[in-house]
Amino acid sequence: MTPALSVLDLVPVRADQTSADAVAASLRLARIADELGYLRYWLAEHHNMPAVAATNPPVLISLVAGATERIRVGSGGVMLPNHAPLVVAEQFALLEAAFPGRIDLGVGRAPGTDPVTAWALRHQGPADADETVNQFPQILDNLQAMMAPGGVAVQIAGRRHALHATPSAGSAPELWLLxxxxxxARLAAEKGLPYVFAHHFAGGGNGQSSGEGTAAALRLYRERFTPSETLAEPRTFLTVNAVVAETTDEADRLALPQLLAMLKLRTGAPLTAQQSVEDAELTPVAEAHQGLLEAMRSKWIIGDPAYARKRIADLAAEFGVDEVMVNPVAGAHEGTDPATAPGREETLRLLVD
Structure with a gap:
């Protein structure tokens, strides 16, 4: 069975782009995904990274939802330790009110950034941040209740107070745990929530293949799942990095800028905006890093349309999912219109055409 396809977007920033260009390119990509019938379009949360403009998922979600017609739009994800739960609840309840039935709230427990930026987001020291992480299950319950039409009762100074994310909620965004x-996996199973394992993060020097880590997490989730009021059975999907072009050679070229960017991230090298394909091809890779580069590359889907479609179908079958979320990571050639991302657009088109 052919799985449904969705999109994950980090709003990448190339060396030839401003932040405005990167956002414009992502809005164009979202419209194409909507027209092609992709199921959902999720925006990530990352901070203080020169090559990533996805710093504020709720703002980006409002832009994407307003620029599209039918596709579900959400966060992949909001990093809860960075934000007051009520603020997140209000943001996503308002998004759901504006675009009913189209909003997903994917949340994670990691800060998604460096310690200094994490402190700047919450003005917390390490001990306070650790306490937020420790309270994550309760924060998750409160977040879900705040967005529900009935709201939540909060106990303060011996008195109970009603708390609603919006004054008159008609529906709530769909909550996913990432x-x-x-x-x-354990927490999502315990809470009866849909769950996504970050398969696109896996692979490359951690001593465990991406397949082993993903399979183990999904198996744990399915085995321990407890039905909830909102979900009767386990629900999950797979995330993959993908570059698809008319030929394998062109796909390999378009994948190189992002592979080199991820190599910098993995090896602690200074981060920069994404190189052009031509600049990436002129960039030497240390012999000591060749193995890591190839390990990452082997976990991505890079190739022509026939190969990519089969690989996605095989992965869906291997992990027992009926949906695959594609992170289109193709770079761009020199001279590309800065407000566009042709390689990313082509990846989405060739996967369904």
């Missing part, structure tokens, strides 16, 4: 460890 993670790259067993912790999130």
């Amino acid at each position: 993670g790259s460890s067993d912790y999130a």
Whole structure:
């Protein structure tokens, strides 16, 4: 069975782009995904990274939802330790009110950034941040209740107070738990929530193949799942990095800028905006890093349309999912219109055409 396809977007920033260009390119990509019939379009949360403009999922979601017609739009995800739960609840309840039935709220427990930026987001020291992480299950319950039409009762100074994310909610966004460890799988199963393992993070020098980590997390989630009021059976999907072009050679070229960017991230090298394909091809890779580069590349879907479609179908069958979320990571050639991302657009088109 051919799985449904969705999109994950980090709003990448190339060396030839401003932040405005990167957002314009992502809005264009979202419209194409909507027209092609993709199921959902999720925006990530990352901070203080020169090559990523996805710093504020709720703002980006409002832009994307307003620029599209039918596709579900959500966060992949909001990093809860960075934000007051009521603020997140209000943001997404308002988004759901504006675009009913189209909003997903994917949340994670990691800060998604460096310690200094994490402190700047919450003005918390390490001990306070650790306490927020420890309280994550209760925060998750409160967040879900705040967005529900009935709201939540909060006990303060011996008195109970009603708290609603919006004054008159007609529906609530769909809550998903995201993670790259067993912790999130266990918690999602316990809470009866849909769950996504960050398969696109996996692979490359951690001593465990991406397949082993993903399979173990999904198996744990399914085995321990407890039905809830909102979900009767386990629900999950797979995330993959993909570059698809008319030929394998062109796909390989378009994948190189992002592979080199991820290599910098993995090896602690200074981060920069994404290179052009031509600049990436002129960039030497240390022999000591060749193995890591190839390990990452082997976990991505890079190739022509026939290969990519089969690979996605095989992965869906291997992990027992009926949906695959594609992170289109193709770079761009020199001279590309800065407000567009042709390689990313072509990846989406060739996967369904």
